[in-house]
Every structure is written in C-alpha cells, then in structure tokens.
Amino acid sequence: MDVRLLKKEIIEYSKTIGIDKIGFTSASPFTEMKNRLRIQQELNYQSGFEEQDIEKRVTPSLLMDSPQSIISIALAYPSKMKERVIGKKGERRGIFCRASWGTDYHIILKDRLKKLEEFIAEKVPGAQFKSMVDTGELVDRAVAQRAGIGWSGKNCSIITPEFGSYVYLGEMITNIRFEPDTPMEDRCGSCNKCVEACPTGALVQGGQLNAKRCIAFLTQTKGFLPEEFREKLGNRLYGCDTCQTVCPENKGKDFHFHPEMEPDPEIAKPLLKPLLHISNREFKERYGHVSGSWRGKKPIQRNAIIALAHFKDETAVNDLIKVLNEDPRPVIRGTAAWALGKIGGENAKNALLKAKETEADLEVLNEIEKGIELCS
Template sequence: MLDTHLLKQKIIEASKEIGIDKIGFTTAEPFDHLKDSLIEQKENHHTTGFEHGNIDERLFPELIFDQPQSIISIALAYPTRMNNRLKSVRGEKRGKFARASWGIDYHDILKDRLNKLIDFIKKEASQNLNVTFKPMVDTGELIDVVVAQRAGLGFIGKNGLLITEEFGSYVYLGEIITNIPFEPDMPIENQCGECTKCIDQCPTSALLGDGRMNAQKCLSYQTQTKGFMPEEYRPKIRSIIYGCDICQEVCPFNKGKNFHFHEEMEPDPEVVTPLLKPILTISNREFKERFGYLAGSWRGKKPIQRNAIIALANVRDKTSIPNLLSCVENDPRPVIRGTAAWSLSMIDPSNQAILDFLIEHFNKETDDEAKEEMRKAIDRMRI
C-alpha cells in the first residue's frame, strides 16, 4: 500500500533539489464554481482566443484525465532586474520584452521541472504500477492560477495573477494531475484588501476589479496579435514590443522582489532590450536565431516588427524615418506598410516630403486596411 503522506513529504523535499521554488497539493475536484464567470467572459468578448476552447475541460479534471485524485502545483520565481548592464548605442532607441519573456521560454523550463518531478514520483512509487500523470503549463486545459491558489501557493490578486508570499507575482506556474490521492493543502484567500493600484494604473482599464479582466484590452494581449493594433492602444505600449508588466510593477506585494535562482531565466540585455531599427528588416532565420528561445517569439516576427514600428513612433525617433519609408515602399505585408505609415505621421507630422510620399503610396496601395491606415496618416498630416 502506497503511503501517500510519506510520499508527499519526499516530493516536497525533492522539489527543492529539482529546482522548484514552491509546491502545493490540491484535490482533483471540479473548479465548477467558475463556470458562469467563464461563460460570461466569453459572451462579453473578454477572452483572447489563446485559452483552451472547451470550458468544461478547463474546469473538470475528470474530462481530461482518467480517475484523477490530486493536482500538484509548482511555482518557479523569475528575475525582475538584469544583472548585466546594457551597452548604450548613441542615437539608437531600444525596445523591451516584458520580464516573463526573459531567458529561455518558461514553457520549456517548467516542462523540464515537471518531468523531473514525475520521474522522482514514479521511482518512489515503483511498487504501485498504476500511478499516472498529466503535466501541463499555461497551454494546457486547467487554469494555472486557480489550481495554484487552491493548492496553497498564493492568492489571486485583483490583477488576476497569483501572488505568493515569497516571490510576489513574479512566478511561472505549472501543474500535474495524478491518480495518487495526496492530502490537499489549504487554499489562500485574497489579501489585496482595499488596494486598487493595479486597477488604477492599468493604461487601458483592462482589469475589472474582481481578479478578472477584459483580456482584449490588455496590452500584453495587444502586443501578441498579428493584425493591425487598434490605434487607441499604440501610444500606450510605449517602447514595449512584447507583453506588459505594469500591473505587477505597481503591486505592493512585488516591492523589492528580485530572484535569480535559475540560470536559464537570466536575460541577455541585448536580446530582451533590442535596438529597434534592426528589427524592421530582420530575416526569419535571424529572428529565430536571436529571439527564437524566448517565450515572446511564439507568434513569430511580424507582431514584434509591428510593435517595433509603433515603439519608434512613441519615442519619436526621427532617425528611423528612412527605415519606415522603406517599410511602406518595400514590405510585402499590409500590416507593416500601414503601421509604418502611421508611425511616420506621428514622428514628423509636418514633413511635406513624407506627406507627398504617403500620398503616392496611398494611390498604389491595394490592401484595404493598409490603405485606410495611410489615409488616416495623410489626414493627420494635413491638419
């Protein structure tokens, strides 16, 4: 007979050696109290489309695993400040990847830790040949923060993120469903109190106040879309080309949090704060070689290039005008041509030569959306 109490203690000890910063256990009972909320979010178009599509499979572990008994939740802390200093390049502006995209893609790091943990459990439970496991990270069915909260790792803040006592919200989360009946840990209730800093400081008012958000308004989501970014969001991303950290940066629970436990998570400043202009003409091969190991590369180079064009406008980089003119004239992708036209009109709105150039290319443009972007850019410059 498997001694699950002893096994749990052994797992907790082994997790530290494996490189897991926090671990908790919960039952495999449904999370069905969230069903109405998830349906409402979907009906209100507050979801991103990146979530697992089947709501019931997100809430009922028995639908995705045979006879589940427990869920093991893990957290890994990631750094918030760079150890290496960035070299400044005179006259060049830089973009930024949000902290969750620093270092090697966290999905790969979490999968490594989860698989090592499963190997350990299998070894310890070798007398029981019927133990089974299903590991997952945020691309899986379950809702990471909800599992982690019920497993006692932390509480869900008003920004919808899991907040741990030790590491704040700067943690990556993963979980394992298993048929081993572990004793569950105690859930942690919300500790935000009257604080509304994350809600007040969100530039797009994406946070709804109860831990939910209108994800369509979230700047992190907007930086990951592939089409034209709605004009209202463009100035708000500033020079960020992937993700958003604002609701974490203003959170009192994150004050002073900065942990460097995992070498794979250490950022290369030249990669996560890249020069903006070279991104505009980077090849697919160069993009994969330079950025491919980042979580922020998962949507490919076009969103990053589009965001770099927006960032150049936001920092008013006049030295980028020749690069942007080339994008309008030579890039085969309508999103890049149209966004570059917008950027030009923002950087130097009174430049007659740029206006003439945009009028010329407006008359040549065949894509309706790119043409509309050029028309608005022209109108803006004629005011």
C-alpha cells in the first residue's frame, strides 16, 4: 500500500464531500495538553461537561488498539446571517451563538467523518477507525493544532489562516500510519483583544479559560444564574461569540459553503416573549435540530427572562407575572421575580408583593425580595 498516494487521495476526496480543511498527525500522546488539563483541574477551571479522565483525553491508545495516526477535519461556518431580523420595542429578541446556527454541527461533522471512513475502508480493507466530534474523549483543538489545521489562539479556539476561528472540528483515529503534517506557528503575537474583551474575565490569560466564568458555559447551566453574571448575559440565549468577533483574524471572514449551516433568523435570533410559554413539544419541534437545544428549554427560558430584564421590556411584565405565578420550576419563577424588579413599575411591584405571600420555595422568596428591593 502506497500511504503517500492514499493520503493524497483522501485529501482530494475530502474536498468533494464538504470538508474545508484536513490535516494528519501521529497518534502519540498529547503530553503538553496533559499538563494543561491537570492545571485546569487543579484550578477548578473545568466546565464539568468534558471527559473527566485526563489520560483518555490525551492518550489515543486508550481509545483504540494500535492507533497510528489521527486525521483532523475542519468545516467553516457562517459568521453573518444572509437575512437579518431586528428586535424593536415590544418585540425584543435573543441570540444563539454562531455555533448554534443551522443544523447541529455534531450531525454534520459525523456525516463527513463517516463518508471519510467508508472511502478509506474501500481502499484499505481491515482499516480501523474511531471518529469523534466535540463530545469525544480527545481534545479537538489539540489534535487540530498538531495536525496543522491552525494554531491555538489566545481565545482558546483554533484559528485557521483561511477561515479564522469560525470552524467546527472533528477527528478520526486510525491504524494506518500517515506522514504527519507540520503544526502551524502561533500568529496571535502581542494581540490581547480577546482577553480584554471577555465580558466575565473568563479568559484568565491568553490560552487559559476558566470555563465556570465563561458565558458560553453559563448559558447552558440549569440552576439560578449567579447575580454577577446576569448583567453580563445581555440578550444571549446560548453561547457567546465575543472572543471571536473581536479577533483581528476573523475580520471579514464569512463563509457559506454548507447549506445545512445556514441559520433561520427566527430561530437563531428569536422573539423573547414567546419563549417564556413554549411547551416541551413546541421547543423540540422548533429548536430540536440546533446544537443549542441539547440542554432542553429550561436554560433558554431562564436566559430569555434575563434578556427581557436587560432590555427593561415593560411589555413583558404581564408575561413575567404569569411565569412568577404559574411556572412549576423554582429557577424560572425566581428569575422572573428578579426580572420584574429590574424592569420595575407599580404592576411589577404589586405582583411581587402578592407572590411573596404565597411562595414557599426559599430560593424563589430570596429572588422576590431582590425584585421588591429593585422596584423601590
């Protein structure tokens, strides 16, 4: 088997199935990443969503017998909407981050990796593969960096010269030994814009993220959002793009190669008030195909309530009173109480005073007290 020829054929084939960039690296352990992950763990900077076993995250041989190489792929996604919708008074809108525009990227990348596996299997009978996207054990960025896809930026994203950091990543471990590609040189230099722009100071320093302070993580939590972060959330419903939008490498980068990644503006930037009363079934039907729906409707609804408070949307007061009085979930009732306080007005204050008399949950009562104080 001519592995050099095979690599060339894989690269050519990848272009025909919608893979925008492909790179190859060895399956040796990611020793530098291991040290970084240990430090993250010691500092309690991890989100809790990742694979907890550090060895599995950095040792391909624990994931597959006799691995020889890892193939890394990148797909560019849009940074701008072709059709725009604009919120206005009484019709305020929230926003899903770009990584939740269009069809869930896990589905798209798994499709490309499966096609790649089938292509290689035809050429090399007996070839073995283990593919993963985002939720797999390996650190996508570490693989992509070593495979020459791009460099690991200070914003903790892989930055490619062609597409900036607006790329989805996936990888495939295989038992075929390919010649590895050369890692790319870091081009961030003295630029520190992402670190300085992070709304919550989650980028502790270039390349180090305290995930527990990251808005992208916080939008996915299900409990009460700590008060220090509520003002920072703005109208974000899921994710955060600030550290990408300020990056000079992303200036002018906007690619529309994949139709399934195109956002429906009414889903990517939805009206806030209807989200407060949406049923589970309606939520699944409307938002189930986007990656931002994976935690269910509760975090999205909580964030929508905070966004209405951010806009001080007086037209939402009656909706929020309904939520405060009728929603069975303490987090949603309590967040509505706080939002009513932020918006203020006699109607909001009277509703809070009335709810205080009947509310039994201590956390909700605490939020009602905050709301009353904000109204005063």
